[in-house]
Amino acid sequence: MLIRLGYEIAIDCPQPMPVISLLDVHKDRQHDIKRQTKVLTSPFTACDVYEDSFGNSCRRYMAPQGGFQILYDALVEDSGEAEPCNPLAGETPVEALPPETIVFLLGSRYCETDHLSDLAWRLFGHVPPGWARVQAICDYVNNRLSFGYGYARATRTAAQAHEERVGVCRDFAHLAITLCRCMNIPARYVNGYLGDIGVPPDPAPMDFNAWFEAFLDGRWYTFDARHNVPRIGRVVVARGRDATDVPLLHSFGPHKLTTFKVWTYEQESYPVRPPARGIDRTLTTPLIG
Structure with missing residues (x-):
């Protein structure tokens, strides 16, 4: 099964400030990603990527004054099975x-x-x-x-x-x-x-x-x-x-959330047409790049 997932998040900052995002697919599922865009920002902002003490991938930005947008879209392979149940599992002392x-x-x-x-x-x-x-x-x-x-x-x-x-x-x-x-x-x-x-x-x-x-x-x-x-x-x-x-966004200063869109749904097949470069900025139809 293929799952289409991604997000568009935008904030408005009254002044430049550091922002840390924890939005990447966890490393345990990175091997299941079949296609993805880069994590895109508007305006373009460089980031440092590091792993925290719990093994999560974090991105640290210096968000500029004004609007700051983060975009991502991916296609992930999944087993299509529900998570396992094990009624016989016991507690560990x-x-x-x-x-x-x-x-x-x-x-x-x-x-x-x-x-x-x-x-x-x-x-x-x-x-x-x-x-x-x-x-x-x-x-x-x-x-x-x-x-x-x-x-x-x-x-x-x-x-x-x-x-x-x-x-x-x-x-x-x-x-x-x-x-x-x-x-x-x-x-x-x-x-x-x-x-x-x-x-x-x-x-x-x-x-x-x-x-x-x-x-x-x-x-x-x-x-x-x-x-x-x-x-x-x-x-x-x-x-x-x-x-x-694990906050989605951790800002070190005041900001206003202006856009928050998340998508995750089953996609029956890979896109028929050649993948577009980047993401449709309207984000009505996210595109795999």
Whole structure:
């Protein structure tokens, strides 16, 4: 299966300022990219590319005063299968966890384990450890929170989402991650592309999505407390402790978001005509270069 994906993001800056983007397809999926444009900016702005401590690709720009636009379009090959389920996967005792997973047991900016630990053990202490426990957490979060784009708030933490009972995909992920960590299950935040593939189309404008991964039986498994069903066509962009580690854009100064477009959908075949150079600036039909 081929997935067409990309974005157009533009900001307006009252003064020149550094901007870091975490928008590249994760290195785990780079080998699946069959065609892509370069990451284009308007006006052209040089960037430094580096890898952060979580293995995410970051681009650092010096955005000019005025409008600054970032564009990208790609064609990615995907298995067409939903992410795997393994109901027999068990938990790894903390003393046997790989050292690099320990950080995903700790509290973080949006995941306050100290506030929710007692609740987690009351709710899930009796659930068989492993896959069943993580799934029970997803079921609880899915039932507890009501989803709505109007509920978005950048400062909402997991504990606040639990009390307010509303949120967007990042809030579902933060609450599920926190409850997993409280139960000594390493869990990490993931953002990326998730199109309406194999499900009824969502009439809302496309956006990047957030979900999480839990460490069971020696590997990371994908879970999604918002949709709470296995999905087809996820493409990871970045992973971290929570949304603090993986902002789409991190600006070091004031700015106004003026354009935000994301696309991800199944494409049945490669374009018949020779690929155009660059991207159609209207971005109504992104072109592979």
